[in-house]
Amino acid sequence: xxxxxxxxxxxxxxxxxxxxxxxxxxxxxxxxxxxxxxxxxxxxxxxxxxxxxxxxxxxxxxxxxxxxxxxxxxxxxxxxxxxxxxxxxxxxxxxxxxxxxxxxxxxxxxxxxxxxxxxxxxxxxxxxxxxxxxxxxxxxxxxxxxxxxxxxxxxxxxxxxxxxxxxxxxxxxxxxxxxxxxxxxxxxxxxxxxxxxxxxxxxxxxxxxxxxxxxxxxxxxxxxxxxxxxxxxxxxxxxxxxxxxxxxxxxxxxxxxxxxxxxxxxxxxxxxxxxxxxxxxxxxxxxxxxxxxxxxxxxxxxxxxxxxxxxxxxxxxxxxxxxxxxxxxxxxxxxxxxxxxxxxxxxxxxxxxxxxxxxxxxxxxxxxxxxxxxxxxxxxxxxxxxxxxxxxxxxxxxxxxxxxxxxxxxxxxxx
Amino acid sequence: xxxxxxxxxxxxxxxxxxxxxxxxxxxxxxxxxxxxxxxxxxxxxxxxxxxxxxxxxxxxxxxxxxxxxxxxxxxxxxxxxxxxxxxxxxxxxxxxxxxxxxxxxxxxxxxxxxxxxxxxxxxxxxxxxxxxxxxxxxxxxxxxxxxxxxxxxxxxxxxxxxxxxxxxxxxxxxxxxxxxxxxxxxxxxxxxxxxxxxxxxxxxxxxxxxxxxxxxxxxxxxxx
Numbered sequence: 040x041x042x043x044x045x046x047x048x049x050x051x052x053x054x055x056x057x058x059x060x061x062x063x064x065x066x067x068x069x070x071x072x073x074x075x076x077x078x079x080x081x082x083x084x085x086x087x088x089x090x091x092x093x094x095x096x097x098x099x100x101x102x103x104x105x106x107x108x109x110x111x112x113x114x115x116x117x118x119x120x121x122x123x124x125x126x127x128x129x130x131x132x133x134x135x136x137x138x139x140x141x142x143x144x145x146x147x148x149x150x151x152x153x154x155x156x157x158x159x160x161x162x163x164x165x166x167x168x169x170x171x172x173x174x175x176x177x178x179x180x181x182x183x184x185x186x187x188x189x190x191x192x193x194x195x196x197x198x199x200x201x202x203x204x205x206x207x208x209x210x211x212x213x214x215x216x217x218x219x220x221x222x223x224x225x226x227x228x229x230x231x232x233x234x235x236x237x238x239x240x241x242x243x244x245x246x247x248x249x250x251x252x253x254x255x256x257x258x259x260x261x262x263x264x265x266x267x268x269x270x271x272x273x274x275x276x277x278x279x280x281x282x283x284x285x286x287x288x289x290x291x292x293x294x295x296x297x298x299x300x301x302x303x304x305x306x307x308x309x310x311x312x313x314x315x316x317x318x319x320x321x322x323x324x325x326x327x328x329x330x331x332x333x334x335x336x337x338x339x340x341x342x343x344x345x346x347x348x349x350x351x352x353x354x355x356x357x358x359x360x361x362x363x364x365x366x367x368x369x370x371x372x373x374x375x376x377x378x379x380x381x382x383x384x385x386x387x388x389x390x391x392x393x394x395x396x397x398x399x400x401x402x403x404x405x406x407x408x409x410x411x412x413x414x415x416x417x418x419x420x421x422x423x424x425x426x427x428x429x430x431x432x433x434x435x436x437x438x439x440x441x442x443x444x445x446x447x448x449x450x451x452x453x454x
Numbered sequence: 455x456x457x458x459x460x461x462x463x464x465x466x467x468x469x470x471x472x473x474x475x476x477x478x479x480x481x482x483x484x485x486x487x488x489x490x491x492x493x494x495x496x497x498x499x500x501x502x503x504x505x506x507x508x509x510x511x512x513x514x515x516x517x518x519x520x521x522x523x524x525x526x527x528x529x530x531x532x533x534x535x536x537x538x539x540x541x542x543x544x545x546x547x548x549x550x551x552x553x554x555x556x557x558x559x560x561x562x563x564x565x566x567x568x569x570x571x572x573x574x575x576x577x578x579x580x581x582x583x584x585x586x587x588x589x590x591x592x593x594x595x596x597x598x599x600x601x602x603x604x605x606x607x608x609x610x611x612x613x614x615x616x617x618x619x620x621x622x623x624x625x626x627x628x629x630x631x632x633x634x635x636x637x638x639x640x641x642x643x644x645x646x647x648x649x650x651x652x653x654x655x656x657x658x659x660x661x662x663x664x665x666x667x668x669x670x671x672x673x674x675x676x677x678x
Contacts, residue, residue, distance in 0.1 A: 043569055044556075051551050358547045361508060362608070363536025363564035365529045443528075448508040451547060 049376045052348060053383075063344040064384030066337030067427070071385040074330030074423060075392025075415055081326045083403070083413035085319045090411055095236035096174045097312040098138075099271045100282040102289070102305040111296035120293045120302070122265040124256075129292060130268070134284040136276040141171035143267035144255050145241045147222045153199075153248055154220040155207040162203050163242030164221060166255030174269045175236060177244055180204075182215040182230030189229075189251040195258070197226040202245040204231045221248055224258050238308075240267070278309035331426060338381065338430035345377050345438035349445075356442050357450020370439040377435030378428060385427035389420060455647055456482040456505065456616070461514035463500055463670075474500045475511065476670035482649065482663075484615070487642040489650045489658040492667035499620055501667065502651045506539050506618045507531045519615070536564050540609030540646075542638075544621035546601040548593040554580060554604045555589040561612045579607040583637070599630035606637055610646065617641060619650040623657055635660045 053060045107118045127142055144166030151159040172184050180201060189196050197219065199207070208214040214228045226248075234244025241247065255261065272281045286303050289295070295302045349356070356369060396413045403410055415423075463475040474497045482488055492498040503509035504516060507523055516523045518538065526534065541547075548557045555576045562572035580589050583603040593601055602622060609617055619638065623631040631654075639660060642648040650661060658664045664676040 044563055048551075055551070354547070355549055358549060359560070359564075360528075360532060361506070361535060361541050361547075362561045363532050363612070365532040365564070367529070368564065446509070448503050451508070451543065 045372060045375055048372065049379050052352075052376055053380060056348070059344060059347075060380065063340050064380055064387075066340035067334065067381050067384035067430070068337070068388040068391075070330070070334035070337040071388030071423065071427065072392045072395075073333050074326075075389055076395065077326040077330055078323075078415045078419055079392065079396040079399075079413035080410070081319075081322050082415065083400075083410035084322065086411040086413075087409040088315050088319065091237040091409075092312060092315070093236055095176070095238045095308065096139075096271045098274075098278055098309055099174050099269060100278045100285075100305060100307045100309070101240065102268045102270070102282070102285055102303060103266060105302055105304045107295055107299055108301040109296040109299040111299070112294045114294055120295070122268060122289065124263040124265065126265070126289060126292055127268075130270075130285055130288055133288045134270075134281050136273055136281050136284070138271045138273040139170045139173045139269075141168045141174060141269045142252060142265040143167055143171060143240065143269055144252060144261060144264075145266050146255065146259060146261070147248075149222075152222050153203065153207065155217070158207050160203065160206045162200070163247040164255070165241050165247055165249045166252040166261075167249050168252050171269060174271055175234070175238070175240060175244070177232035178235050180231045180233055181213045182228070184230055184232070185249060185251050190253050193254045193257055194251060195224065195226045195254055196229045196251060197221065198230040198232050198249040199228055200243070200245040200247045201231055201233045202243075203248055204228075219248070221250065222259065226250060226254075240269070272309075278307050282307055334385075334426060334430055337384070338434045341377055341381050341431070342434035342437050344380075345373060345435060346441055348376070349373065349438045349442045353445055353450045355450075356445055357447045360445075360447040361451060366443050369442050373439040373442055374432055374435035377438070378431035381427050381431030381434060382424070385424065389423060393420075455484040455486070455519065456480070457515075457517040458504075459515045461501075461504065461511045461516060463497075463504065463509070463511045474670050475504070477514070478670075478672060480665070480672065482647060484647055485642070485645050487639070487648050487660075487662045488665060489652055489661040489663070490665045490667060491652060491655075491658050493653070496667045497670040498651045498667050502618055502620050502649065505616075505649065506541060507534050508541075532564075536561060536612060538615050540612065540614035540617045542602070542605050542609050542617065542619035542622045544624040546593070546598075546605045546625075548601055548604060548608075550593055553590045553592055554585060554596070554600075557593070557604055558607045558611055560608060565612065575611060576607070579611050580604070583607045597630075598626050599633060602626060602630070602634050603637065606634070606641075610641060614646065616647045616649065619648070621652055622650060623652065623654060631657065 104121045107114065107116050107120065110116045127140065131137060131140055147164030150161050152164065153160055153162045167185060168190060169185050169187060177184065184198055185196065199214065199219065204214050207219060208217065214231060217228050218225045219228060232244060256263065268285065270281055270285065272278045282305060289303055290297055359369065393415065396415065400413050458478050458480040461475055461478040465472045465474055478501060490498045490501060500509065504511050507526065555573055558579055559572040559576035562575060577586060577589055580586050583606065585600060585603055588596060588600060596604070622638065623634055626634060635657060638648055638650065650657065652658055659678060662678055664678065666673040666676065
């Protein structure tokens with residue numbers, strides 16, 4: 040029930056002790072403000088991390104050859120070996136949990152390896168299968184990505200990165216159908232790509248030229264060698280499972296000791312992503328501990344000031360009790376005051392924090408910052424307010440208890 | 455109405471103890487008009503506080519309306535005070551930030567009477583005290599006599615059976631004292647048992663029964 044008297048008295052207490060109320064409320068205000076800012080910063084970091092990995096299959100792994108470290112079947116340790124084309128169908132057959140499998144080639148290092156007329160630049164050269172675009176997604180600005188026919192017919196086509204296109208053809212020019220010379224051989228541009236993910240294997244997607252895998256192997260005399268295998272797991276299967284199976288098949292195929300852990304290199308994006316995820320959770324937990332601690336400290340400030348208020352109002356409390364106020368009425372009055380002071384300060388801190396985050400978000404959106412969209416969710420705001428409410432009640436309990444120990448007669452006698 | 459049997463009260467400090475009431479036996483009938491007189495430290499205010507359930511006693515029995523007042527919880531005591539007893543203090547004990555009407559209405563707030571209704575009743579009582587025009591004034595805008603009349607209105611708004619007044623004229627000049635005593639006398643005539651603690655003989659002479667206390671004991675009861 041709305042009780043005007045109670046609100047009038049709460050307002051009176053706050054109004055007649057302006058500076059003290061402001062100083063007290065500042066603790067809660069600052070705690071809430073810091074909590075909102077930290078949660079917002081945490082969300083900006085999380086958004087940044089997510090956008091980095093966005094467009095990159097998080098259920099993927101990469102496998103590559105390294106020197107053996109154990110002797111096996113008559114082979115000495117320290118032997119060099121390489122993944123071969125023939126391994127690919129074996130892997131597809133032997134690991135049914137693979138969703139996409141893409142062999143990858145890197146090559147063509149050296150200055151000015153890509154030339155068009157009088158313009159040239161040094162870019163990353165990659166040999167990919169169409170399926171690689173399912174793992175590291177590219178947005179095509181012009182044209183198309185490499186397709187199965189390019190692979191089958193070993194066409195001399197290429198997909199160039201946005202930056203490559205700008206350097207060789209200029210800005211806002213569609214180069215599809217034009218030719219570029221990659222390490223001395225002409226390739227026809229079939230598409231211009233922009234990498235969605237900020238994670239790119241073999242160099243930034245914008246600064247890369249992607250050739251059909253089979254064309255690259257043949258045109259640059261790479262034999263049947265594969266530099267990398269990228270693979271994704273079907274939904275519901277952990278990447279670790281396919282990674283282990285791929286390793287087993289490759290070890291068997293290339294006479295590598297099953298116990299040789301160093302002969303096959305690789306990295307598991309799922310594990311990295313999970314680590315990121317836990318890091319994000321860890322940061323969030325830390326933020327909440329620090330933020331809630333700051334809020335709690337603010338709550339102690341409120342409690343202290345309420346104690347002083349109770350002390351100052353001892354006589355008034357005594358009079359009220361003489362006139363029939365029950366202990367419950369007095370407790371309710373003091374806790375209400377504590378809640379109002381805490382909530383007012385907290386909501387002010389929340390609003391200022393949200394305002395600041397919006398401003399910072401606006402500035403960040405104009406820049407190429409790693410941090411993106413600092414904000415707090417509605418749920419976080421509600422949880423914060425509930426925390427404030429609890430703090431307000433707790434902060435009022437000690438002074439209310441103190442008020443209860445006041446004997447009406449002693450209070451009335453007090454001058 | 456009020457019966458005290460062998461009531462004792464001792465105040466303890468860290469070093470000493472002070473036996474303030476030493477076996478008080480007293481009976482006050484409903485509608486009585488009683489004053490309690492005695493020197494400072496005689497125990498008269500302590501007696502009044504025990505009668506008002508503002509303070510506890512150590513031994514003996516105190517019956518109020520045939521109910522033994524002992525070991526009451528704070529909530530029970532508050533309910534009794536609100537229902538049965540009205541208080542008037544020497545220093546008025548008005549709440550400074552509330553105007554006269556709100557001060558008078560305060561006991562009704564604790565009876566859960568709506569704001570509108572209790573303010574209307576408070577205005578009636580202020581009118582009876584001749585203070586209707588002062589209803590919206592704060593206590594610090596009023597004279598001592600006006601404040602005490604506001605305090606009396608507050609004390610009787612719950613229609614208590616007993617009115618306890620602790621030196622009600624102690625802070626007032628002689629003319630205002632007379633006015634306040636006329637008010638209290640008038641209230642007693644409406645049937646409210648009125649008990650006044652005073653050290654002023656003129657005030658005590660207005661009552662029908664004067665209880666003289668000395669060193670925590672009732673010396674005599676004088677009938678006027």
